[in-house]
Every structure is written in structure tokens, then in C-alpha cells.
Amino acid sequence: MNTEWSWLGGPEYWLGRLVLERGIAAVYVIAFVGAARQFRALIGEHGMLPVPRYLRRHPFRLAPSIFHLHYSDRFFAGVCWLGAAVAAALVAGAGELVPLWAVMSIWLLLWVLYLSIVNVGQAWYSFGWESILLESGFLAVFLGNDRVAPPVLVMWLARWLLFRIEFGAGLIKLRGDPCWRNLTCLYYHHETQPMPGPLSWFFHHLPKPLHRIEAAGNHIAQLVVPFGLFAPQPIAGVAAAIIIVTQLWLVASGNFAWLNWLTIVLAAGAIDQSWLTGRFSGLAPPPMADAPVWFAVLVVMFAATVLVLSYWPIRNLASRRQRMNVSFNRLHLVNSYGAFGTVGRSRREVVIEGTAEAELTTRTIWREYEFKGKPGGVGRLPRQWAPYHLRLDWLMWFAALSPRYAQPWRMALLERLLRNDRDTLRLLRGNPFPDNPPRYVRALLYDYRFTTPAERRRDGAWWHRDLVGVYLPPVSADEPSVRRTP
Incomplete structure (x- = not known):
């Protein structure tokens, strides 16, 4: 790669891009299927919080959604199943079979469809992982496919998203409930979390010294380790691996929808791939061409937009009145994240x-x-x-x-x-x-x-x-x- 745009592409990121794209697409499948199976009772025409009534009160500028053009339960179900089918095709590798402009259009379609659902979902869609999926899904639009080398700028923007997820969650805990500072929150959390899992009873009954180690480890994983994501390899890979381990611990201890799994996907994209690609021939990157000028321009424009929009989450992170899981725009791009700033005692x-x-x-x-x-x-x-x-x-x-x-x-x-x-x-x-x-x-x-x-x-x-x-x-x-x- 020796064109003027070669600095945008890094073949060494090929496996990371593959993990990001397939992982984000897999979460899209789960999200669309869940929406299809639950929407009628929640937000359908005769649901508890009907979409038609919501649309009458919220114009497009307040809730951008294709459902402003038309709404029926059949149309909503069609949107959900279309999204699930397209995302499943990407999981299966269909994105590598089409031109670069086509795969970008496919990712953009998924983002528009899910944004349309979230923006009319009201209380049922008020969770931070909805914004994480939308932000990740929009980032995937600019990842390209095997026809071009992975854009380095976008791969680093994925780390910036991962940093905000982890560091925001760590700060909200440190600034919030005193039990996080005295390392006692996990005396209660496994029992009082929103939806315990099959192992939560056992986690709750761990000895209290282990709960304090859990809390201290959480602070290290969320307040210190994320800075390592921006260091050279192998430090960045080690930081990502630590994040993956802590997220798997959370997966085992409770039910947090796709929050942990999407975080794992983002972290896996930052792991050093050289030791894998060097040992397994099947993981070697395929031949990739230089990025077209139009694609390089779009990537740079996207990176510049993220840089500008990052002002608001950075200001939020620096504020003593940090807000948790907030979107600063109706498109859910470049958000602030956090979890469990307060832990219930009962x-x-x-x-x-x-x-x-x-x-x-x-x-x-x-x-x-x-x-x-x-x-x-x-x-x-x-x-x-x-x-x-x-x-x-x-x-x-x-x-x-x-x-x-x-x-x-x-x-x-x-x-x-x-x-x-x-x-x-x-x-x-x-x-x-x-x-x-x-x-x-x-x-x-x-x-x-x-x-x-x-x-x-x-x-x-x-x-x-x-x-x-x-x-x-x-x-x-x-x-x-x-x-x-x-």
C-alpha cells in the first residue's frame, strides 16, 4: 500500500475488524429479534405505550424515526425481521461479498432501522446499551470490508468508545455511592441487581473479603486499565484482555442484556493479533487494496465529527455532576455511559x-x-x-x-x-x-x-x-x- 491514503489502512487490524463487525452484527440480531417478539404488548398499536400516540406528540426532529412516515404493527414487525435477517447475513460473512459502498449502505440501513425503533421505544428502550449498540453500529458503517485495509482511525474510535464505556462506569461509581469507595457495594449488589442470574446466589455468598477484592478490581479495571487501550501493543492488548475478563465475570454474575457482550466485542477488537495471525494460517489477512479516495474522505469526516461530538461526553466525565447513560443528540452518537452509581441495600x-x-x-x-x-x-x-x-x-x-x-x-x-x-x-x-x-x-x-x-x-x-x-x-x-x- 503506497498511495497517499495508505496511512488510513492497517492490515494488522484485519482480525480486529472482523471481530468487531461480526460481533456488532450478532448483537443487532439479538436486538431486532427481541424487538419483534416483545413490541406488540409494549409499544404496538394496542400496547401499553402505543407508538402512534407517541408520534402524535413528538415530531421527527425530537424523535427521528422512519415510523413518522408510516406505522402499523405489521410494518414494525417487518422492520424488526428485516433488520434481524440483514444482521444475520453480516454475521455469516455476506459483507465480504459485496462492493465497499454496498456494505456501508447495509450497515447504515441497520443503524437507521434500530434508531427508528429506539426513538419510539419510550421507557422500554431507555437503557444505556441501546445507545452503545447504535454508536457501535454507526461506527461499523466506516469499517469497510476485505476489499480495503481496516481504517486505522475507525479502529481507534472503537477504543475511544470502549474507554468511555469503562471509564464512565468507573467514575460514576467513585463519585456516587460511598459503598464503592469503602469497597462494600458488592455485599449487596449481587442480591439487589435488576435481574440476578443462576449464579448470583453463589456470588452473593462469597466471603466479604472477596467482595472487597471484587470492588477494588472493578475500580482498577474501569479507572486505570482503560488508559492502556491507547498505549502501543502489547500493552493495549493486555488492557483489552483485562476488560474482557472482568466483563465475563459480570456475565456470570447477572443479566445485563448485551451490555457486557458488546463491551467484550469492542475490547476483542483491540487485542494484539500478531501472535494469532503468525501461528494460524487461516487467520492471515487476505490481500487488500488501497482505500478509494471517496472512502478515505468519508472516514476522515466521520473521525472529525466524532472528535467534535466528544466535547459533550468529555465535559460530562469531568463534571462533578456526571450524568449516567446520556445521549447528547437524537442520533445517539458519541454518548456518555455508566452503571450502578448507586447500589440498593435491599x-x-x-x-x-x-x-x-x-x-x-x-x-x-x-x-x-x-x-x-x-x-x-x-x-x-x-x-x-x-x-x-x-x-x-x-x-x-x-x-x-x-x-x-x-x-x-x-x-x-x-x-x-x-x-x-x-x-x-x-x-x-x-x-x-x-x-x-x-x-x-x-x-x-x-x-x-x-x-x-x-x-x-x-x-x-x-x-x-x-x-x-x-x-x-x-x-x-x-x-x-x-x-x-x-
């Missing part, structure tokens, strides 16, 4: 129950609705769902923290249970009223905690719970407050 859960009885008495038999991911029955071991995202389960955790989180949709949820709405019931683990809808539903608030090892041996239960009180009193389908829901 866990509360909203438990929804229904009854088929026409009259309520002290002897009324109530049956509990079980969710797929969030804790419910005390004898049920939490499951591993990540990288798949159970959106209703996650917002039920926020609803237990404060009723205001659920104010826009809680009555709509109950109304749909009162009529055995098929799409809503698909979001749950099962339906306790398979033959006829319940006459009344209610919501109770419980304190949950993991059982001790002794309680686990005695009762066979993973959780212990105590009733706190009534979260929502019994309602029937005949009540005006229920009939008014969308």
Missing part, C-alpha cells in the same frame, strides 16, 4: 396476582403471575437471559424502586391481564388463568433477599420474601380507571 419486588372470584373476601384465593426473568416464586432459580433483553422484567425492577417509574404503563398492564391479552401473556412465564380471564388483579410489594445456605438446605428455596404492603389495590375490568387505558 430488594423489593412487585408481585401481580389475580383471582377468578366475583366477590373479594378475606378468603379469596389469589394466583400469582410469574415473570420470565425477574424474581417471583421463592423456589425458582433465576435464569440466564442475557444477552437477550426482557424489557418488562427490567422495568418491573424500577417500578418496585418507585411507583412513578411505572405510572405511564402500570394500569395498562393490569388491564391487559384482566382480558388475557395474548401478546402481554407472552411476556410472562405462564398464565394462571388459561381458561377464562381473572375477575380481579392486584399488585403487592415484597421485600426479597437471598436465602442463607442453611435456609437453602432446609427449605430448598433461593429467596425469602416478606410482604411490605399493597402496591396497587384490586381492580376489575369494569372500573373506569382500567377502561381508560390505551
Whole structure:
């Protein structure tokens, strides 16, 4: 490569680009499939927070989305399945079979489709990993394919994104809950996190000195190690490997959708590839041409745009009032990230129950609705769902923290249970009223905690719970407050 644009391309980044592109595409598949399977009950035409109603109140400039042109549930489903199919093709390597302009257009299409979903998703799409996927997906537009050498500028912008994810998360902890500074947050976190996994009970019962080591290791991995990403190899690769190990630890200890997996993909793109490509002939980069002038210009323009937009996340990182998981533009480009600046000391859960009885008495038999991911029955071991995202389960955790989180949709949820709405019931683990809808539903608030090892041996239960009180009193389908829901 000896043209004036050769400094833009680095064949030694070929394997890193491959990992980035296939990994980002795989997460896109999961995100689009999850949207297709859950949207009808959440944001569909007859959902809890309908997209058509949202679009009437939010013009395109506030929520850029193709759904401003047209919305129907069938069209939304088509967008989701189209996105999943295109992303799956990229995972399979289709991006290497088309011209450079075509693969850029394909990545741009995926970004537009998912941005359109996120910008109308409202509370159900208010998580930081949505912005991470969109920012990563837009970055992938400029990665190219095997017809050109990987653009070095874009590969380094991927490290800049990874740095903001990790360093932002570390700073928000250090500035937030005092338990992070005294290394005691993990006394509680494994138990009180939004959606525990099958190993969370075991993590919670690790000796407290190990929890303190966990917390200290987290500070090192998020506040010190990320600076190594900008050092020469092999230091950058070692830093990336440390980040991968810590992210795998988080994968094992809980369910955080694709946050950890996308971070792992970004880190894997920064690992030194020379020792792999030198030992395995199948991993040697193919012959690659010089970058066309138009592609080089676009890469430079993209890098300059990221540089300008980085002002806002850098200012946020430097601020004592650092904000967590914030997008500074409607396109979700160059955002600020962070997680668990505050850790709960106790866990509360909203438990929804229904009854088929026409009259309520002290002897009324109530049956509990079980969710797929969030804790419910005390004898049920939490499951591993990540990288798949159970959106209703996650917002039920926020609803237990404060009723205001659920104010826009809680009555709509109950109304749909009162009529055995098929799409809503698909979001749950099962339906306790398979033959006829319940006459009344209610919501109770419980304190949950993991059982001790002794309680686990005695009762066979993973959780212990105590009733706190009534979260929502019994309602029937005949009540005006229920009939008014969308």
C-alpha cells in the first residue's frame, strides 16, 4: 500500500475488524429479534405505550424515526425481521461479498432501522446499551470490508468508545455511592441487581473479603486499565484482555442484556493479533487494496465529527455532576455511559396476582403471575437471559424502586391481564388463568433477599420474601380507571 491514503489502512487490524463487525452484527440480531417478539404488548398499536400516540406528540426532529412516515404493527414487525435477517447475513460473512459502498449502505440501513425503533421505544428502550449498540453500529458503517485495509482511525474510535464505556462506569461509581469507595457495594449488589442470574446466589455468598477484592478490581479495571487501550501493543492488548475478563465475570454474575457482550466485542477488537495471525494460517489477512479516495474522505469526516461530538461526553466525565447513560443528540452518537452509581441495600419486588372470584373476601384465593426473568416464586432459580433483553422484567425492577417509574404503563398492564391479552401473556412465564380471564388483579410489594445456605438446605428455596404492603389495590375490568387505558 503506497498511495497517499495508505496511512488510513492497517492490515494488522484485519482480525480486529472482523471481530468487531461480526460481533456488532450478532448483537443487532439479538436486538431486532427481541424487538419483534416483545413490541406488540409494549409499544404496538394496542400496547401499553402505543407508538402512534407517541408520534402524535413528538415530531421527527425530537424523535427521528422512519415510523413518522408510516406505522402499523405489521410494518414494525417487518422492520424488526428485516433488520434481524440483514444482521444475520453480516454475521455469516455476506459483507465480504459485496462492493465497499454496498456494505456501508447495509450497515447504515441497520443503524437507521434500530434508531427508528429506539426513538419510539419510550421507557422500554431507555437503557444505556441501546445507545452503545447504535454508536457501535454507526461506527461499523466506516469499517469497510476485505476489499480495503481496516481504517486505522475507525479502529481507534472503537477504543475511544470502549474507554468511555469503562471509564464512565468507573467514575460514576467513585463519585456516587460511598459503598464503592469503602469497597462494600458488592455485599449487596449481587442480591439487589435488576435481574440476578443462576449464579448470583453463589456470588452473593462469597466471603466479604472477596467482595472487597471484587470492588477494588472493578475500580482498577474501569479507572486505570482503560488508559492502556491507547498505549502501543502489547500493552493495549493486555488492557483489552483485562476488560474482557472482568466483563465475563459480570456475565456470570447477572443479566445485563448485551451490555457486557458488546463491551467484550469492542475490547476483542483491540487485542494484539500478531501472535494469532503468525501461528494460524487461516487467520492471515487476505490481500487488500488501497482505500478509494471517496472512502478515505468519508472516514476522515466521520473521525472529525466524532472528535467534535466528544466535547459533550468529555465535559460530562469531568463534571462533578456526571450524568449516567446520556445521549447528547437524537442520533445517539458519541454518548456518555455508566452503571450502578448507586447500589440498593435491599430488594423489593412487585408481585401481580389475580383471582377468578366475583366477590373479594378475606378468603379469596389469589394466583400469582410469574415473570420470565425477574424474581417471583421463592423456589425458582433465576435464569440466564442475557444477552437477550426482557424489557418488562427490567422495568418491573424500577417500578418496585418507585411507583412513578411505572405510572405511564402500570394500569395498562393490569388491564391487559384482566382480558388475557395474548401478546402481554407472552411476556410472562405462564398464565394462571388459561381458561377464562381473572375477575380481579392486584399488585403487592415484597421485600426479597437471598436465602442463607442453611435456609437453602432446609427449605430448598433461593429467596425469602416478606410482604411490605399493597402496591396497587384490586381492580376489575369494569372500573373506569382500567377502561381508560390505551
